Amino acid sequence: GKVASLLYERYKNGQLPIAMVSMDNCSHNGQKLQDAIVAYAKGWVKNGKADEGFVEYLENPAKVSFPWSMIDKITPRPDASVEAMLEEAGLEDVKPVKTPRGSFVAPFVNVEETEYLVIEDAFPNGKVPLDLGGIIYTDRDTVNNVEKMKVTTCLNPLHTAMSIYGCLLDYDKISEEMKDEDIVDLIRIIGYDEGLPVVVNPGILDPKQFIDTVIGVRLPNPFMPDAPQRIATDTSQKLSVRFGETIKSYLNDENLSTNDLKLIPVVFAGWIRYLMGIDDQGEGFEISADPLLEEVRPVVANIKLGDIVTEETLRPILSNQKIFGVDLYEAGMADEVVEIFNELIEKPGAVRKTLHKKVTEAKEAKK
Incomplete structure (x- = not known):
């Protein structure tokens, strides 16, 4: 206004x-x-x-x-080490404030060095002439395609996948997760093998090189203290774009099959497992803010480690196009998600065991 x-x-x-x-x-x-x-x-x-x-x-x-x-520059929640540095330098009143929704605001920002800004000319x-400083002016369609490349294939899906499993495996930093071979294999296969076949190439940025930078430079950066708990915020609002668009592309391409998507179902099953609020050791943890928690958490409220769950139990989530962008039953993926979920809840340690098994199977399938 x-x-x-x-x-x-x-x-x-x-x-x-x-x-x-x-x-x-x-x-x-x-x-x-x-x-x-x-x-x-x-x-x-x-x-x-x-x-x-x-x-x-x-x-x-x-x-x-x-x-x-389209702006791409990962901006984590305000970090305590930066706060301490500023206080030592003599700045006052720099403490972050936690909002009622669980997000953090502060008078300072800590961000990564890598950045992209693409603006419609x-x-x-x-x-x-901001292009002299690296900003890219282009046409509207190209801006849209860069956004699609980033959000549906080359960055955001990887972020969400590792945030879910990072929380379940008790990580508190993305950079630490990048030392975990199973998690790195998870995002590499989702990015290179499952995403790139249907990527929207904007022309001004190469999708493969973009993923190379994400996995090789951006996510392992120890000086960017981002947390899986931050990225896990509002996951129910993100899955439809970050994975649903890829699934739709597979469904619409007669040369592709959703059966070739080996690890996206692992992400979906992992998110449902995450909704239980129980880590891989069987201990409770705080779930990040999400507008659909009151709708989806009751579905898993009575599930315990060691249970065997039927697809009927998870149907309210699996059939929800609002969450996944598609009905997973119609996409032919629901049964697999249920099967993986049951493996994830078998007992303490089952998350690690299942994740390792699934990424190993996916790697073997490539050979």
Whole structure:
């Protein structure tokens, strides 16, 4: 609303052109920003608070543009070591605050060195030459394809896979997980073998090289103290994009079969196992915030280690397209997820045993 009011002032003072560059970390962010601004404007026009021409101004790309952008720079929760360093340097009031939703905010940010920023080249009033500093200007379709490459194949699926198993195996740092051969094999096979066959290649960044950097440089970085618990936040909102799009691509390609997806079902079964809030040693742990916890946790509430679960028990989760982007029954993956889940809950230590078994089987299948 405040942004809309500022644009209205610009409209009244000559309808000067401007680019409203959204930096929100979500797909089609420029479109979402435009829809929100125009909704305010139409409401104000309807209520007699603004001129009718204001909406025309906002919907004219020669006057006001809403470029799409894709930003990729892993930003973990504020780290205690950085806090201590700043306090030693004499800065005051730098302690992070935990919000009611379980996230953290602080007056400082610790981030990785690797970064990508791709912006749609739609600037009706001219643009700053940020490309001289490594930012990429391109067309809207390419921005969208870079986003798809990152979110559905080359980074986010790997992050989610290792966050789930990192929590179950009691890791508190992503960099420490990258010393675990089973977890590294898990994300390598999901990225290179299951994702790359259906990757959207944006042209300006090479998907394989992107994964090379993720696995070889970004995730092992010990100076980026990211935590699987942070990444596990809102997992129910992420699975449909991070894995569902790959499954849909396999279903829509007559040369591919979901039977070739050996480790994505391991991630799904691992997430359901994670919802039990019990680690691989049989000890309880705090589940990260997620808007669907009240809906999905009751499904596993009465399951204990050593139980054998039928597919009917897990059906409310497995058939939920809102979670996976597809109905896992229709995708032919539900039975396998149930089978893996039963292996994961066999006894303490079963998570490690099952993960090792599944990545070994996947590696053997490649030979």
